[in-house]
Amino acid sequence: MKQQSTYFLNTAILIILASFSAIFGQELLGERLKVTVIHNGGQLVANRIQFRDNDKEPNKITINGCISDVAFRDRKLFIGPAAIVLSKETHFQDLQPEDLQPGKSISVRGIFENAGELFATSIEKESSEGAAIEIIGEVSQSQSLKNGDLQLVIMGMPITIPMAVYYxxxxxxxxxxxxxxxxxxxxxxxxxxxxxxxxxxxxxxxxxxxxxxxxxxxxxxxxxxxxxxxxxxxxxxxxxxxxxxxxxxxxxxxxxxxxxxxxxxxxxxxxxxxxxxxxxxxxxxxxxxxxxxxxxxxxxxxxxxxxxxxxxxxxxxxxxxxxxxxxxxxxxxxxxxxxxxxxxxxxxxxxxxxxxxxxxxxxxxxxxxxxxxxxxxxxxxxxxxxxxxxxxxxxxxxxxxxxxxxxxxxxxxxxxxxxxxxxxxxxxxxxxxxxxxxxxxxxxxxxxxxxxxxxxxxxxxxxxxxxxxxxxxxxxxxxxxxxxxxxxxxxxxxxxxxxxxxxxxxxxxxxxxxxxxxxxxxxxxxxxxxxxxxxxxxxxxxxxxxxxxxxxxxxxxxxxxxxxxxxxxxxxxxxxxxxxxxxxxxxxxxxxxxxxxxxxxxxxxxxxxxxxxxxxxxxxxx
Structure with a gap:
């Protein structure tokens, strides 16, 4: 009976801890965050997150970082895995379209579409430090991983949030x-x-x-x-x-x-x-x-x-x-x-x-x-x-x-x-x-x-x-x-x-x-x-x-x-x-x-x- 009680107690504790972890992950769903990430190959890993006031338009996105690639024929550029689409309505501040070259630091504001692309409304010159990318947007998906980390989706991109960051x-x-x-x-x-x-x-x-x-x-x-x-x-x-x-x-x-x-x-x-x-x-x-x-x-x-x-x-x-x-x-x-x-x-x-x-x-x-x-x-x-x-x-x-x-x-x-x-x-x-x-x-x-x-x-x-x-x-x-x-x-x-x-x-x-x-x-x-x-x-x-x-x-x-x-x-x-x-x-x-x-x-x-x-x-x- 004592072993059975211990088993049930341990099981209850595990269920409670798992519940806390699940609640922790779901609490970020729908929140607007500023996430500083490093692009490690195919993965985005956050080293800092900050909460922002929710916007009336949840698909508004801001992304700051260095241009990693440019596709002029398709009128696209990339900051890490983020695809940014340029148009005639894109407003340029302190730079010209020809200045958009790999390695250039920029700040992009735009509207995220379901196709997984950010349609830029404005682009301006940005003085950033290091290889970090800053993303400001609403969390569309959130789940807790088995190791206690979180995985969020912002702008269609999965981002890993180590437990030590949300700390x-x-x-x-x-x-x-x-x-x-x-x-x-x-x-x-x-x-x-x-x-x-x-x-x-x-x-x-x-x-x-x-x-x-x-x-x-x-x-x-x-x-x-x-x-x-x-x-x-x-x-x-x-x-x-x-x-x-x-x-x-x-x-x-x-x-x-x-x-x-x-x-x-x-x-x-x-x-x-x-x-x-x-x-x-x-x-x-x-x-x-x-x-x-x-x-x-x-x-x-x-x-x-x-x-x-x-x-x-x-x-x-x-x-x-x-x-x-x-x-x-x-x-x-x-x-x-x-x-x-x-x-x-x-x-x-x-x-x-x-x-x-x-x-x-x-x-x-x-x-x-x-x-x-x-x-x-x-x-x-x-x-x-x-x-x-x-x-x-x-x-x-x-x-x-x-x-x-x-x-x-x-x-x-x-x-x-x-x-x-x-x-x-x-x-x-x-x-x-x-x-x-x-x-x-x-x-x-x-x-x-x-x-x-x-x-x-x-x-x-x-x-x-x-x-x-x-x-x-x-x-x-x-x-x-x-x-x-x-x-x-x-x-x-x-x-x-x-x-x-x-x-x-x-x-x-x-x-x-x-x-x-x-x-x-x-x-x-x-x-x-x-x-x-x-x-x-x-x-x-x-x-x-x-x-x-x-x-x-x-x-x-x-x-x-x-x-x-x-x-x-x-x-x-x-x-x-x-x-x-x-x-x-x-x-x-x-x-x-x-x-x-x-x-x-x-x-x-x-x-x-x-x-x-x-x-x-x-x-x-x-």
């Missing part, structure tokens, strides 16, 4: 702000490739009149140069290691009323081990310093020391992590920063794509601060003070998706809602000198029960108008405290892991509540409107307007403006931003950003004053 480890090292080359430097290590890459960046910024008073000397100009070095190594099909080190040097080039300065730091970045698709299932586990992020960064975008479990398919996603800082971030620090020390977090997210173009997400975060709770009169070492200890929980949901309005364009929408509650301990400190050494003494301490709610909703409309503008309108609100004298604090607080950073339809991500003001969504309502324009081949220009109003008039304000409101009026003012992103090259990214803010009546004597912000960024990826 969580690779996607985890790609951030939305990164533009790493398709082919990175590799060296062999124990018979497997060690991938080495990273980024060299430079950022300069000017802040002017953030105190909203010309008499105050607060203008500053700074510059930061940074380098990130990354190494990715796959031990086996499902196990991988990622290591990252960051080095940055900051110059305060000018500070009005102050002195220039230079600081340097070398920090540990992401450093994790991942065991993905355990036993052929969608379950993965990751341990080490890793990035927690979601698309809008409204909930979180932080590197944390953690262990995290995933269950991921194309339609369903679940993650749960336990995080706590275990070591200082910078190598020259002896202790963890006091506002990050002894905080334990449980972070969870569930996503469900309930139709092709619509998704529902649930978010949960619980944190408990186990740091010391000093009493009034206790002495604290200078630099080790922590003003706020919070043990809190957040729960919320997001609905998002795309709408097809046919001839008037497409639209994307989002609705975020969140609630939070917990307990907050606040401390105030006074300077004290003990034995000729500057220290701090706890002067005040208080505890409040915190509860609040927030909402953020918006829509982006991609229009068919001249210049192809995208218009976006949004409204966000975080609750305020209308009774500050009781023991309840009703100001909503974001998680502390948020960045409020996203892109609409351009190439650059930006702070969607304002690049200058950068308010936390606490006791504030924000109306925003933007107009974005695509430019050149891979660039964009975005103009944004934001209007800020306090929910409850208060003297406290969470943001980068250094002036205090009067606590009587609610109108905080408005901001205009312009973001110009240039990504015309495979490795180089440029961004120029300008912002101007005008204060409202809430700042009393400092109302109707202007503040300025300018940033220039340059990143080189390798």
């Amino acid at each position: 969580r480890g690779t996607s985890l090292i790609r951030h939305p702000d990164d533009k790493r080359p398709e082919q990175q430097f590799t060296v062999p290590l124990f018979g497997k490739p060690l991938v080495i890459g990273g980024e060299i960046g430079s950022k300069s910024g000017f802040d002017g009149d953030f105190k909203l008073n010309r008499a105050e000397q607060d203008d500053k100009l700074d510059m930061e140069n940074a380098i990130e070095l990354e190494m990715f190594y796959r031990f086996s099909r499902n196990a991988s290691l990622f290591l990252e080190t960051k080095s940055n040097r900051e110059w305060l080039l000018y500070e009005e009323g102050g002195e220039s300065s230079v600081t340097s730091e070398v920090e540990r970045g992401e450093s994790w081990l991942l065991w993905g698709n355990i036993a052929g299932t969608p379950l993965s586990v990751q341990i080490g310093r890793q990035n927690f992020r979601e698309d809008r960064e409204w909930w979180w975008d932080r590197d944390l020391d953690a262990i995290r479990f995933y269950i991921a398919t194309r339609k369903f996603y679940l993650e749960m992590g336990l995080a706590r800082e275990i070591a200082p971030l910078a190598f020259n620090q002896r202790k963890i920063e006091p506002d990050k020390e002894k905080i334990t977090r449980v972070i969870s997210r569930m996503g469900l794509q309930f139709t092709r173009n619509h998704q529902f997400d649930l978010f949960f975060l619980a944190q408990h601060d186990y740091s010391d709770r000093p009493f009034i009169g206790n002495i604290i070492a200078a630099g080790r003070e922590d003003d706020i200890d919070a043990s809190m929980g957040w729960l919320g949901a997001r609905f998002s998706g795309d709408l097809d309005f046919e001839i008037v364009g497409d639209a994307g929408y989002w609705v975020d809602i969140a609630g939070m509650g917990g307990q907050v301990r606040n401390y105030e400190f006074d300077d004290v000198e003990i034995e000729d050494e500057e220290q701090l003494v706890v002067a005040e301490r208080g505890t409040a029960n915190a509860v609040g709610w927030a909402m953020d909703l918006g829509m982006s409309w991609q229009t068919p108008l001249p210049l192809s503008p995208t218009f976006t309108a949004s409204y966000a609100i975080g609750s305020g405290d209308d009774n500050p004298t009781d023991k309840w604090d009703r100001n909503f607080r974001q998680t502390g892991l948020h960045d409020n950073n996203n892109r609409y339809n351009g190439v650059d991500r930006f702070r969607y509540y304002g690049e200058l003001f950068r308010p936390e969504l606490s006791n504030i309502s924000i109306f925003s409107f933007s107009a974005g324009f695509p430019m050149l081949k891979s660039s964009s220009l975005e103009f944004l307007y934001h209007r800020y109003v306090q929910v409850v008039a208060s003297e406290e304000l969470a943001g980068k403006i250094k002036a205090d409101p009067n606590g009587i009026d609610r109108e905080l003012g408005w901001e205009l931003d312009a973001v110009f992103g240039i990504e015309e090259w495979k490795r180089l990214e440029l961004e120029v950003l300008g912002a101007i803010y005008r204060s409202g009546a809430a700042f009393g004597a400092n109302a109707n004053k202007l503040a300025y912000h300018v940033t220039f960024k340059m990143d080189f990826n390798f």
Whole structure:
């Protein structure tokens, strides 16, 4: 009986694993992918896949690569096994038909016909690296192979997707702000490739009149140069290691009323081990310093020391992590920063794509601060003070998706809602000198029960108008405290892991509540409107307007403006931003950003004053 039970158990496990593999293969059917392949004789083998938004015309295809053969008599050319048909309607950009010679790199857009040929609508010159071919199209067939690999059919061509390619480890090292080359430097290590890459960046910024008073000397100009070095190594099909080190040097080039300065730091970045698709299932586990992020960064975008479990398919996603800082971030620090020390977090997210173009997400975060709770009169070492200890929980949901309005364009929408509650301990400190050494003494301490709610909703409309503008309108609100004298604090607080950073339809991500003001969504309502324009081949220009109003008039304000409101009026003012992103090259990214803010009546004597912000960024990826 025991042997029979074992037999049935093993059989059940095999059936479950086979089912997961089959589901995994079928999940890609009908999806639009960008697949980077190598043509090994008669076989196409993928080394990278990326998901793309589904097109209204599923037979639209883009293929990039080197011409392998030309048949002028038949008005055909070939990129690997892909046959491309030329016609009088084919539009040529930056080249002529006579330039179509074997070895020439081109990008072809066209319509795929059942005959197995791509009828080219446009051909342009392309600067590609190596022998790789990029194919962007819809999957017409999908099946799982016995060895765990997938075989897809795009444009009538069978493409083998090794299990190691459709693998969580690779996607985890790609951030939305990164533009790493398709082919990175590799060296062999124990018979497997060690991938080495990273980024060299430079950022300069000017802040002017953030105190909203010309008499105050607060203008500053700074510059930061940074380098990130990354190494990715796959031990086996499902196990991988990622290591990252960051080095940055900051110059305060000018500070009005102050002195220039230079600081340097070398920090540990992401450093994790991942065991993905355990036993052929969608379950993965990751341990080490890793990035927690979601698309809008409204909930979180932080590197944390953690262990995290995933269950991921194309339609369903679940993650749960336990995080706590275990070591200082910078190598020259002896202790963890006091506002990050002894905080334990449980972070969870569930996503469900309930139709092709619509998704529902649930978010949960619980944190408990186990740091010391000093009493009034206790002495604290200078630099080790922590003003706020919070043990809190957040729960919320997001609905998002795309709408097809046919001839008037497409639209994307989002609705975020969140609630939070917990307990907050606040401390105030006074300077004290003990034995000729500057220290701090706890002067005040208080505890409040915190509860609040927030909402953020918006829509982006991609229009068919001249210049192809995208218009976006949004409204966000975080609750305020209308009774500050009781023991309840009703100001909503974001998680502390948020960045409020996203892109609409351009190439650059930006702070969607304002690049200058950068308010936390606490006791504030924000109306925003933007107009974005695509430019050149891979660039964009975005103009944004934001209007800020306090929910409850208060003297406290969470943001980068250094002036205090009067606590009587609610109108905080408005901001205009312009973001110009240039990504015309495979490795180089440029961004120029300008912002101007005008204060409202809430700042009393400092109302109707202007503040300025300018940033220039340059990143080189390798």
